[in-house]
Amino acid sequence: MNDNRNRCGNTANCPQKISCEKMPNAFPPQHQNRQPGLEYIMKPIPVSECNRQCRKLEGKTAIITGGDSGIGRAVAYDFVKEGASVAIVYYDEDKDAEETAERIRQLGGCCILIKGDLKNPEFAQTCVQKTIERFGGLDILVNNHAFQFVQRSILDISHKQLEFIFRNNVFSFFYIIQCALPHMKRGGSIINTASVTAFQGNKDLIDYSATKGAIVTLTRSLALSLADKGIRVNAVAPGPIWTPLIPASFSAGEVAGFGSETSQVPMMRAGQPCEVSPCYVFLASCDSSYMTGQVLNPNGGTIV
Numbered sequence: 001m002n003d004n005r006n007r008c009g010n011t012a013n014c015p016q017k018i019s020c021e022k023m024p025n026a027f028p029p030q031h032q033n034r035q036p037g038l039e040y041i042m043k044p045i046p047v048s049e050c051n052r053q054c055r056k057l058e059g060k061t062a063i064i065t066g067g068d069s070g071i072g073r074a075v076a077y078d079f080v081k082e083g084a085s086v087a088i089v090y091y092d093e094d095k096d097a098e099e100t101a102e103r104i105r106q107l108g109g110c111c112i113l114i115k116g117d118l119k120n121p122e123f124a125q126t127c128v129q130k131t132i133e134r135f136g137g138l139d140i141l142v143n144n145h146a147f148q149f150v151q152r153s154i155l156d157i158s159h160k161q162l163e164f165i166f167r168n169n170v171f172s173f174f175y176i177i178q179c180a181l182p183h184m185k186r187g188g189s190i191i192n193t194a195s196v197t198a199f200q201g202n203k204d205l206i207d208y209s210a211t212k213g214a215i216v217t218l219t220r221s222l223a224l225s226l227a228d229k230g231i232r233v234n235a236v237a238p239g240p241i242w243t244p245l246i247p248a249s250f251s252a253g254e255v256a257g258f259g260s261e262t263s264q265v266p267m268m269r270a271g272q273p274c275e276v277s278p279c280y281v282f283l284a285s286c287d288s289s290y291m292t293g294q295v296l297n298p299n300g301g302t303i304v
Helices: 005-006 068-083 094-107 123-133 159-183 207-230 252-256 277-284
Strands: 061-065 085-090 111-115 141-142 189-193 232-237
Touching: 061 068, 061 123, 061 159, 068 085, 068 094, 068 141, 068 277, 085 094, 085 123, 085 232, 094 111, 111 123, 141 159, 141 252, 141 277, 159 189, 159 207, 189 207, 207 232, 232 277
Parallel strands: 061 085, 061 141, 085 111, 141 189, 189 232
Antiparallel strands: none
């Protein structure tokens, strides 16, 4: 029997079943005189099966900003279910944060809560230090926190609001990335939360949309900068998702129709945080080992 069968990932001891962080990066010269080609004579054989565990983030440590509620909370739950320990960074929503931590404990996971303002670069350093002290390392950074304020005209956006939004939604991403990066090793992952507004815009959220566009460009540029270090940088750009940011931003009437306009969302509804969080698991795990500088778009069918 041709023993090439034993080299294609079908046995537990197959040499092709390798770590996703150790993929070949060069190939010997070779040519085949037929299309579409034969795999069994290739050198090396293409890797069809990675040595992945069922728990995709086993032994990993993650910082999740804005992890007390909404998308951040859903990401924290999914990360814990996949074997990660998590540091939940939040602003001042104590009850939400405690509920998140309690659920993580129920799931058998480990977490710490870190309260403060990420517009302060010293607090960003504190977040990283506390995470390292508690868990001994840092593998994944999820930048997820944001503010938004509805203004019907750019003329209504004060200089104070403009500076606040950019400091909170963009500057703070830089701060915590700068603090986290020295502790991250090859195989690490940075995931930034952008928004569909980065691509579509929003007439009532001009400054917020601008910050989300900046986050997309930050993601793509940082991915290029860190590619040779083996640290991947990607983003998730959700559409309308039912989180506390929505009733905190819009009027009761606007909330009642949130996500239901067919012109905005082909699926005719808002999404839930648990429909977005699997994107973060994918981008944090070696399932996405060949993706960096990319943006996933869980947005109900909106073309961007």
